Amino acid sequence: MITPTAQSQVPVITIDGPTASGKGTVAGRVAKALGWHMLDSGALYRLTALATQQQGVDSDNPQSVADVAENLDVVFSDGTILLAGQDVTDLIRHESVGSLASKIATYGPVRQSLLARQRAFRCLPGLVADGRDMGTIVFPDAPLKIFLVADALSRAKRRCKQLSQKGISANLTSLLEDMLERDKRDRDRALAPLVAAPGAVTIDSSALTIDETVNKVLGLWSGKGDPSGPM
Numbered sequence: 001m002i003t004p005t006a007q008s009q010v011p012v013i014t015i016d017g018p019t020a021s022g023k024g025t026v027a028g029r030v031a032k033a034l035g036w037h038m039l040d041s042g043a044l045y046r047l048t049a050l051a052t053q054q055q056g057v058d059s060d061n062p063q064s065v066a067d068v069a070e071n072l073d074v075v076f077s078d079g080t081i082l083l084a085g086q087d088v089t090d091l092i093r094h095e096s097v098g099s100l101a102s103k104i105a106t107y108g109p110v111r112q113s114l115l116a117r118q119r120a121f122r123c124l125p126g127l128v129a130d131g132r133d134m135g136t137i138v139f140p141d142a143p144l145k146i147f148l149v150a151d152a153l154s155r156a157k158r159r160c161k162q163l164s165q166k167g168i169s170a171n172l173t174s175l176l177e178d179m180l181e182r183d184k185r186d187r188d189r190a191l192a193p194l195v196a197a198p199g200a201v202t203i204d205s206s207a208l209t210i211d212e213t214v215n216k217v218l219g220l221w222s223g224k225g226d227p228s229g230p231m
């Protein structure tokens, strides 16, 4: 008889860190190298923020925003994100959406609404999940937890480059200010604050290339004996 694999047996690597620390890129590359699924949890908060704006919902009302989160009509497919059928892949990366995401992410009912949706990504052969609370709240039993940091100026420069590559205009000084404000809000909030999970390995990527950072994570995983790999 084939028994369904208990979710807790599916390996997870969590990568948490502040905005623009490179965690999304690194998580994507690690997932690809291992052939695993990937969860960009920040995208769910950004999608909730965008849907709140689009539906004209009061973003100061936690329960109304939680209802939006609960009913998100989202499809993730091959790097494209559809919200109610509309391609919002680039739209959710705008700084205004990111700022609103950071605000609504402080609401308990919103975090609760998104919890089951995030855990549902945990499927064989494994999951790489990036965000703020992947190692602390969403997947506290993950066998490898990474806390990826980088100094604020390196992060602002990266974000500036990313945005201009997408054709979105950006100013380094205001990006840096927004980033510091968002960091503070993500760190100081009462619920699921940005903090290294117990047992997490901290990697400072300020002076590392993406390849070097990815290799460090893969090295840490294989050092654990890669329980998902061929026996």
Ligand code: DC
Binding pocket: 019, 020, 041, 042, 043, 045, 046, 098, 101, 102, 105, 130, 131, 132, 133, 134, 182, 186
């Ligand atoms: O990673 P990001 O910049 O796309 O995330 C956008 C916002 O969503 C971020 O400012 C805080 C929030 N967030 C969160 O609270 N918890 C997560 N696991 C991921 C993101």
